[in-house]
Amino acid sequence: MRLLLLGIATALLVSCSSGKKPDDEAFLKSLESDSTAVVGVDEGVINSILERIPSPLEISVLLKESGSKYSPEMLNSSNNLPKYNSNYKKALNLGIYGADLGYTNVFGRNSDGLKYIASIKSLADELNIGQFFDVETIGRLAANSKNLDSLLLITTMNFNHINHYLQSQKRDNLSVLLLTGGWLEAMQITCQTAAKNPSNVELREKVGEQKVVLEEILLLYSFYKDDANMAGLLADLESLKAAYDKVEISYTYKESTMQIVDGVAVIKDNSTTTINITPQNVEEIKNVTNSIREKITR
Numbered sequence: 001m002r003l004l005l006l007g008i009a010t011a012l013l014v015s016c017s018s019g020k021k022p023d024d025e026a027f028l029k030s031l032e033s034d035s036t037a038v039v040g041v042d043e044g045v046i047n048s049i050l051e052r053i054p055s056p057l058e059i060s061v062l063l064k065e066s067g068s069k070y071s072p073e074m075l076n077s078s079n080n081l082p083k084y085n086s087n088y089k090k091a092l093n094l095g096i097y098g099a100d101l102g103y104t105n106v107f108g109r110n111s112d113g114l115k116y117i118a119s120i121k122s123l124a125d126e127l128n129i130g131q132f133f134d135v136e137t138i139g140r141l142a143a144n145s146k147n148l149d150s151l152l153l154i155t156t157m158n159f160n161h162i163n164h165y166l167q168s169q170k171r172d173n174l175s176v177l178l179l180t181g182g183w184l185e186a187m188q189i190t191c192q193t194a195a196k197n198p199s200n201v202e203l204r205e206k207v208g209e210q211k212v213v214l215e216e217i218l219l220l221y222s223f224y225k226d227d228a229n230m231a232g233l234l235a236d237l238e239s240l241k242a243a244y245d246k247v248e249i250s251y252t253y254k255e256s257t258m259q260i261v262d263g264v265a266v267i268k269d270n271s272t273t274t275i276n277i278t279p280q281n282v283e284e285i286k287n288v289t290n291s292i293r294e295k296i297t298r
Contacts, residue, residue: 059186059206060099060106066200068193070107075100076185076297078115081122083298088229091174092296094123095181103189127174132162173230176220180233181296183213188293191286198279207285208277211244236292243284248276 076096084090101116124130163175187210194203218237224230254270 059190060103062202062206063103063190063193064106066193066197066203068197070109071192072104072109072112074189074192075103075112076293078119080297081119084123086229087127087174088177089296090123090127091177092181094120094127095178095183096185096293096297097123098178099182099185099189129162129165132165173224173227176217176224177230179220180217180237183210183217184289184293184296188286188289191282191289194282195279195286198282204277204279204282205275207282208247208249208275211247211249214241214244233292236295240285240288240292243281243288246281246284250274250276 076093078097080093084093097116097119101113101120104110104113104116121130121133124133162178163172166172166175187207190203191207194200194207197203214237218234218241221230221234221237225234250273252272252274254272256270257268258265259268260266
């Protein structure tokens with residue numbers, strides 16, 4: 001499984017041609033005083049969690065391969081952009097719009113994708129991280145689904161630059177919010193699709209796998225209990241955890257074996273993971289996820 005960083009999916013590209021340095025003073029002025037992260041989280045901790053989160057773009061590929069049809073009504077309309085007037089909402093919806101861009105790209109809906117690119121750039125500029133976004137390159141790569149691997153690689157590499165910058169500004173909470181927005185959007189798209197296709201075991205298990213990811217995200221939020229906005233979101237995520245408590249994940253260890261593949265010795269992991277999740281579980285998780293997302297996007 002290709003893992004990626006955050007819900008800004010196909011949107012993160014460092015602009016190498018501009019030579020523009022981050023405007024630290026403008027960045028600091030843009031921050032609301034009531035959302036300052038009191039306790040910083042080590043950059044390596046955030047990165048290690050991000051690496052275990054499946055990319056919204058990756059999930060979109062899975063949905064397409066499952067035979068699902070393009071359903072733009074599941075996405076957050078770019079018309080909602082003017083509603084987001086706090087850094088809290090901007091960061092979360094930047095992640096959400098990134099996931100939506102990945103979805104439109106996988107299904108080849110370039111006209112819809114262009115709207116999300118514009119929204120992403122707008123939010124990034126307002127958060128004073130627009131210097132990390134090269135709209136021209138994003139548009140060129142997103143116009144062709146054959147560029148998915150390039151988008152995945154570049155996105156993975158360059159979120160590290162954004163995360164490092166936010167860390168240096170003591171704004172690691174924005175990194176966490178970007179992550180959460182992208183993950184929640186990918187979750188609700190997957191849940192809705194899985195609920196419509198109860199016989200698709202792979203989609204149902206993909207929903208079940210997110211139980212482990214949610215536990216990691218909850219650990220991150222435990223550092224931000226003094227932030228009113230993030231504490232409220234933590235409470236919502238705890239309600240999602242309650243729904244996930246009914247999902248069982250078991251791991252069976254089996255000794256690895258070695259086999260020769262094309263003349264090369266390869267170690268085969270024979271251990272297995274079993275995910276017990278019912279269509280009823282998916283429905284409950286979907287409802288809670290949609291409720292949380294609605295609070296963020298409205």
